[in-house]
Amino acid sequence: MPATTAEAAPGPMTPRPEILVLNGPNLNLLGEREPEIYGRTTLADIEAMCADTAAEAGLDVRCIQSNHEGGLIDAVHAARRSTVGAIINAGAYTHTSLALHDALKSYDHPIIEVHLSNPHAREAVRHHSYLSPVAAAVIAGAGARGYVHAVEILIDHLTNAKARL
Numbered sequence: 001m002p003a004t005t006a007e008a009a010p011g012p013m014t015p016r017p018e019i020l021v022l023n024g025p026n027l028n029l030l031g032e033r034e035p036e037i038y039g040r041t042t043l044a045d046i047e048a049m050c051a052d053t054a055a056e057a058g059l060d061v062r063c064i065q066s067n068h069e070g071g072l073i074d075a076v077h078a079a080r081r082s083t084v085g086a087i088i089n090a091g092a093y094t095h096t097s098l099a100l101h102d103a104l105k106s107y108d109h110p111i112i113e114v115h116l117s118n119p120h121a122r123e124a125v126r127h128h129s130y131l132s133p134v135a136a137a138v139i140a141g142a143g144a145r146g147y148v149h150a151v152e153i154l155i156d157h158l159t160n161a162k163a164r165l
């Protein structure tokens, strides 16, 4: 077999496409505080659930959490060429960060916005999202399961766009 064919053949060493799973401020505390709002599932649990769902479609996840606006923006920039889509819960920066909005506008892959709670059923300050205008879909109020749905919807966007119409 010619070397080029062997190199192109998929196998255990072939890197799988990656999706970014990005979480914002305070979400590292999931499972420890305010379970009545955010549930008892930890961020590590959520990341493992995302990884399992992505793996079924042959994808890897790159999970990043930052409590800093610039950390989230840096993560988006770093993922621009190395990931094929993103799941983002920007926490409170959802409602404040034009800078994160601008960074995501330069990310040329599908973005799924996810929230554990339903911000529209909460205080008015949570009703506007700077992320929604750049998101292909928004999932809110489904708890930790919302992340799994987000991965499934992202996979749908990546593999089967016409089936959604």
Ligand code: CA2
Residues within 6 Å of the ligand: 025, 026, 027, 028, 029, 030, 031, 032, 033, 034, 038, 089, 090, 091, 092, 093, 094, 114, 115, 116, 117, 118, 119, 126
């Ligand atoms: O519902 C969501 O996922 C939110 O993005 C969570 C943000 C909130 O500001 C958004 O309006 C909606 C807050 C995340 C705080 O995470 C905590 C986790 C455990 C304990 C305390 C806070």
